Amino acid sequence: MSDCIFCKIANGEIQAQIIYQDEDLVAFKDLNPQAPSHILIIPVKHIENLAGAQEQDALLLGKIQLAAAKIAKELGLKDFRLVANNGKGAGQSVFHLHYHLMGGRRFLWPAG
Numbered sequence: 001m002s003d004c005i006f007c008k009i010a011n012g013e014i015q016a017q018i019i020y021q022d023e024d025l026v027a028f029k030d031l032n033p034q035a036p037s038h039i040l041i042i043p044v045k046h047i048e049n050l051a052g053a054q055e056q057d058a059l060l061l062g063k064i065q066l067a068a069a070k071i072a073k074e075l076g077l078k079d080f081r082l083v084a085n086n087g088k089g090a091g092q093s094v095f096h097l098h099y100h101l102m103g104g105r106r107f108l109w110p111a112g
Contacts, residue, residue: 006096010044024060025067027101036104037075041068047097049086068101077103 008014010026019039020027030038043060047053053061065082072080080103085092 004046004094004096006040006042006094006098007046010042020067020071022067024063027067027071030100034100035081035102035107037077037080037102039071039075039101041071041099041101043097048095049092049097050084051086053097064099068099071101072103075103079103081107 005014009016009018009028016026016028018026018028020041024044025041026044027039027041030040041064043057043064045057045060047057068080068082080101083100083102084097085100
């Protein structure tokens with residue numbers, strides 16, 4: 001997608017603090033971190049959100065999970081959170097599938 005900021009990061013048009021990259025994925029530091037370690041992991045392929053993933057994306061989705069575990073280990077994170085927001089009501093603000101890998105602090109679910 002020509003106007004997608006994450007597509008532009010994935011193809012090198014926009015600079016980011018990339019910490020992991022392969023032919024399918026890019027992981028980079030979040031510009032507005034919500035934890036001491038806050039990494040965004042995106043597929044190079046543009047998928048709007050998790051609900052937009054197709055059966056043929058299963059291997060890619062699994063690869064994201066494995067990359068998250070590898071990155072967490074490299075960052076020395078024993079405990080971490082991996083989150084994918086799906087849709088505006090869930091807090092998704094960039095409509096390119098991305099996972100937030102966060103660690104380095106204790107996480108609690110808000111009481112509701």
